[in-house]
Amino acid sequence: xxxxxxxxxxxxxxxxxxxxxxxxxxxxxxxxxxxxxxxxxxxxxxxxxxxxxxxxxxxxxxxxxxxxxxxxxxxxxxxxxxxxxxxxxxxxxxxxxxxxxxxxxxxxxxxxxxxxxxxxxxxxxxxxxxxxxxxxxxxxxxxxxxxxxxxxxxxxxxxxxxxxxxxxxxxxxxxxxxxxxxxxxxxxxxxxxxxxxxxxxxxxxxxxxxxxxxxxxxxxxxxxxxxxxxxxxxxxxxxxxxxxxxxxxxxxxxxxxxxxxxxxxxxxxxxxxxxxxxxxxxxxxxxxxxxxxxxxxxxxxxxx
Numbered sequence: 001x002x003x004x005x006x007x008x009x010x011x012x013x014x015x016x017x018x019x020x021x022x023x024x025x026x027x028x029x030x031x032x033x034x035x036x037x038x039x040x041x042x043x044x045x046x047x048x049x050x051x052x053x054x055x056x057x058x059x060x061x062x063x064x065x066x067x068x069x070x071x072x073x074x075x076x077x078x079x080x081x082x083x084x085x086x087x088x089x090x091x092x093x094x095x096x097x098x099x100x101x102x103x104x105x106x107x108x109x110x111x112x113x114x115x116x117x118x119x120x121x122x123x124x125x126x127x128x129x130x131x132x133x134x135x136x137x138x139x140x141x142x143x144x145x146x147x148x149x150x151x152x153x154x155x156x157x158x159x160x161x162x163x164x165x166x167x168x169x170x171x172x173x174x175x176x177x178x179x180x181x182x183x184x185x186x187x188x189x190x191x192x193x194x195x196x197x198x199x200x201x202x203x204x205x206x207x208x209x210x211x212x213x214x215x216x217x218x219x220x221x222x223x224x225x226x227x228x229x230x231x232x233x234x235x236x237x238x239x240x241x242x243x244x245x246x247x248x249x250x251x252x253x254x255x256x257x258x259x260x261x262x263x264x265x266x267x268x269x270x271x272x273x274x275x276x277x278x279x280x281x282x283x284x285x286x287x288x289x290x291x292x293x294x295x296x297x298x299x300x301x302x303x304x
Contacts, residue, residue, distance in 0.1 A: 001144060004062050005042075006070035007031035008054055011125055012089045012133050016069055017041050019134060023141045023198055030058045067140065073102045085144075090129045091136030142242070145198040148251045151187060151205070155194055158202045159183055166234050170272040172295060178232050186232075193255075195248060203239045206248045207232040208255065214267065219288030219299045224263035227301075228256040231266065245278050257304050264304055267297040276300075 003020050005013055007029050017039055020027045027042040032049040045061070047053045055075040062068055064083035070076055076086045076094040086094040094102070151159060163178045186192035186207045195204040209231040220227060230252050235244045256264050268275045270289070276298070284300040291297070 001025060001065050001067070002063075003027045003067045003069065004058050005029045006054060006058055006068065006072060006075060007037045008035060009071065010069060010089060012069065012130065013037060013039070015130060015134055016137065019137050019141065023145060025141065028061065030054050030061075065144070067137075067144075069137075073099065077103060085140055087133070087136055087140065089133055091132035091134075093136060093140070139242070142197065146195050146203070146244075146247075148193055148195045148248065150190060151192040151194045153187060155202060156180070156183055156187070159192070159194065159205050162202055162205060162234060162236060163232075165237060170274060171234075171269050182232070193248070193251065195244060197239075203236040204244050204248050205232065205234055206230060206252055208252060213292055214265075217288070217290055217299060219290070220265055220301060221263065221287070224301070224303055226261050227263040227265055228252075228259065228261040229265055229267075233266075245275075246282060249279070249282055253304060261304055263301055265299065265301045267292070268300060270296040270298055 003016060003025055005016055005027060007013060008031065013029065017027055021041055029037050029039065029042050029044045030047070031037050031044065032047050032054055034049045036044070036046055038044045045057060047057045052074075055072060055078070058068065058070075058075065059078040059082065062079055062082055062084050065085075067085045067087065068076070068079040069087055069089070070079070071088045073094075076088075077099050079086045080094060080096060080099060088094065160178075160180055160183060163173065163183075166173050167175065183192065186209075189208075189210065191208040191210070193206050193208075194202045197203050207230070209229040211229065211231075214229055215227075230249065233245060233248055235248075253264060265287075266279065266284070267290070268279065279300060282302065284302045286298055287301045288299040289297065290299055
């Protein structure tokens with residue numbers, strides 16, 4: 001993955017390079033001979049001055065999964081067609097959902113100018129715009145540098161530490177659960193998965209469980225068997241509210257599908273409304289309630 005910067009009038013070149021360096025991502029600045037920009041921590045590609053020369057060079061170089069920084073709607077559209085991520089200088093992310101409207105707006109604006117009309121100029125750039133851009137780029141890089149993988153024995157202590165930070169929360173975990181023995185059991189079944197960030201820190205964990213008491217509940221649909229159970233989903237507190245829980249869920253869904261499961265179910269502690277709010281949009285349905293392990297749960301099920 002690389003970051004390509006359309007340097008034509010780009011006010012966030014240095015901000016981009018600073019963030020990219022932190023994440024260990026290479027940057028390529030593309031400019032023409034009339035706007036040459038060079039930095040020590042980036043590669044500069046210079047093209048001959050000409051209409052769209054920078055745009056064509058950038059779109060020829062960029063690959064699927066790369067990131068483009070540009071305020072040009074046309075270039076953004078071409079980069080999107082190559083499955084790249086595109087961000088403007090204010091932190092707005094271009095997408096297939098919004099690019100058509102932006103291109104239409106550009107065409108109308110050009111028509112107004114060509115007919116002698118005047119449009120309101122760009123306001124002076126603010127510090128808040130820089131902050132918005134930096135936050136958006138960090139969010140994208142965090143998402144792209146996170147990796148979900150099968151947990152290893154060497155991850156045991158870090159996973160246990162993550163579990164301990166969740167004690168006393170709505171899931172009602174305590175000093176005895178989840179335990180070291182729980183982790184060891186999950187590891188022995190190749191059923192524990194973790195998400196790691198760019199610093200190789202574990203920021204989330206989830207288990208594919210196998211519990212006879214849970215499987216025996218009568219609320220599960222008989223025509224959606226065999227089914228898999230997910231449990232012990234947690235996200236490090238400073239990384240919550242970023243969609244990570246849903247990412248972990250979707251990854252687990254794929255694992256269960258590969259195992260031939262027709263559905264997935266999960267027990268959610270009664271009153272844990274945050275979890276319910278996160279899971280229900282994924283397609284889960286509430287199919288009942290139960291009391292297990294001296295606790296009350298809501299039973300959720302989803303067709304895979």
